Amino acid sequence: MSRSGEEGGGGALKKGPWTPAEDRLLVDHVRRNGEGSWNTVRRETGLQRCGKSCRLRWANHLRPNLRKGPFSPEEERLILRLHGLLGNRWARISSQLPGRTDNEVKNYWNTRLKRRQRTGQSLYPPDIEREIAILRAQNPFADGEGNITNATPMLPDPYALPPRPPPSSSTSASATHSAPLINQQYPLLNQMQLRNHANHQPHQAFHHHHHHGGVRSAGLPPLPTRAREVPSKQVDSSSCSDGLLEAMLLGDEEHHLHRANNHTMCRAGSMPELMYGGAASGSDSDVTSQLPPGEMQDPPHLDGKWDFLFDDVKPTMRRAESDTTGMSSVAPVSMPAEWFGSPGPSSVTDDEFGLDLEMQQLMSSLPLSTDGFNWNN
DNA sequence: AAATAGTACAACCGCGGTTGT
DNA sequence: GACAACCGCGGTTGTACTATT
Numbered sequence: 001m002s003r004s005g006e007e008g009g010g011g012a013l014k015k016g017p018w019t020p021a022e023d024r025l026l027v028d029h030v031r032r033n034g035e036g037s038w039n040t041v042r043r044e045t046g047l048q049r050c051g052k053s054c055r056l057r058w059a060n061h062l063r064p065n066l067r068k069g070p071f072s073p074e075e076e077r078l079i080l081r082l083h084g085l086l087g088n089r090w091a092r093i094s095s096q097l098p099g100r101t102d103n104e105v106k107n108y109w110n111t112r113l114k115r116r117q118r119t120g121q122s123l124y125p126p127d128i129e130r131e132i133a134i135l136r137a138q139n140p141f142a143d144g145e146g147n148i149t150n151a152t153p154m155l156p157d158p159y160a161l162p163p164r165p166p167p168s169s170s171t172s173a174s175a176t177h178s179a180p181l182i183n184q185q186y187p188l189l190n191q192m193q194l195r196n197h198a199n200h201q202p203h204q205a206f207h208h209h210h211h212h213g214g215v216r217s218a219g220l221p222p223l224p225t226r227a228r229e230v231p232s233k234q235v236d237s238s239s240c241s242d243g244l245l246e247a248m249l250l251g252d253e254e255h256h257l258h259r260a261n262n263h264t265m266c267r268a269g270s271m272p273e274l275m276y277g278g279a280a281s282g283s284d285s286d287v288t289s290q291l292p293p294g295e296m297q298d299p300p301h302l303d304g305k306w307d308f309l310f311d312d313v314k315p316t317m318r319r320a321e322s323d324t325t326g327m328s329s330v331a332p333v334s335m336p337a338e339w340f341g342s343p344g345p346s347s348v349t350d351d352e353f354g355l356d357l358e359m360q361q362l363m364s365s366l367p368l369s370t371d372g373f374n375w376n377n
Numbered sequence: 378a379a380a381t382a383g384t385a386c387a388a389c390c391g392c393g394g395t396t397g398t
Numbered sequence: 399g400a401c402a403a404c405c406g407c408g409g410t411t412g413t414a415c416t417a418t419t
Binding site: 090106110 | 403404405406407408409410412413
């Protein structure tokens with residue numbers, strides 16, 4: 001089969017930078033049809049772009065709640081830690097950075113941090129390296145290459161009673177013993193575990209890893225089939241808004257980061273003019289409600305007409321979601337509600353939950369320390 | 378001011394996974 | 399089960415921008 005077959009028919013597909021007119025076509029398409037079905041964009045809008053390109057453009061530049069601009073020190077720390085645990089799984093890493101895309105994280109890593117390698121510096125700051133070594137020892141599903149190694153699910157019971165605290169005197173020694181994830185060094189993590197317990201039914205508490213290239217869940221109960229791969233960006237907020245990350249960040253400077261992510265800087269990348277607002281309708285579907293007054297901008301090149309774009313964006317209706325076999329209770333995965341200013345309870349689907357759980361386990365292992373390391377070195 | 382090097386980022390490409398027929 | 403279509407992810411490339419010489 002031809003992987004490029006999706007471009008079949010019609011004239012040549014356009015490549016290169018997107019124009020405002022193309023963006024408008026795509027956004028309007030998503031507004032009417034929801035995300036997904038990217039290959040119908042061309043048929044329905046006449047946009048001479050392949051579906052793949054449309055998806056990328058939407059995900060990286062046009063979707064709401066994108067956070068652009070330099071990574072904050074907190075974000076950088078998180079990237080480093082997660083990369084140490086996950087490797088080059090950019091989508092997973094970016095899922096823990098609200099509003100950030102995998103492409104951004106990837107670019108960041110390739111430029112800023114790989115420069116350290118070229119200059120002979122270690123990939124991670126020394127303290128992060130220590131953390132990673134410890135966390136790897138604690139997380140049996142994350143090896144040094146970022147691979148999932150849980151051919152046999154080995155996640156500690158997240159609902160287990162807190163174990164004995166590790167010896168307070170020997171941090172390095174803990175790297176050699178398999179310390180449980182619930183760690184009294186990080187009291188908030190215990191809260192997170194309890195919260196996790198309250199939010200999810202026990203039968204859901206298994207590890208389900210969907211990522212290609214990884215080891216899939218072995219001998220685990222089948223998941224209700226839902227619309228397959230969830231773009232990581234679409235998981236992020238639902239994972240964070242009600243999940244463990246926010247709890248972890250409570251009382252921490254990163255908490256402020258997270259709050260900031262939720263309420264500001266909702267703009268689109270190279271097109272800062274693409275503010276999804278201007279006519280605050282007050283409805284849940286109005287992303288502009290997340291933008292502080294005064295941050296509204298009219299997109300110059302679009303003559304201030306972007307306000308209409310996201311008033312009624314429909315949730316994705318994908319093939320697998322169009323059935324009515326017990327999946328009607330599954331919230332649409334695309335267009336998370338929090339995009340539109342209605343955080344509400346997390347609507348994590350079963351599939352998302354599997355991803356979420358894995359990330360929660362990892363995230364719950366990350367210490368809260370905010371050291372004074374110079375991250376620009 | 379011009380040339381060069383370095384950086385940042387958008388976009389493309391290929392691969393692999395999932396779903397539908 | 400085989401195949402086709404679709405989709406998402408990660409690697410890579412192209413190019414605009416900025417800093418330096």
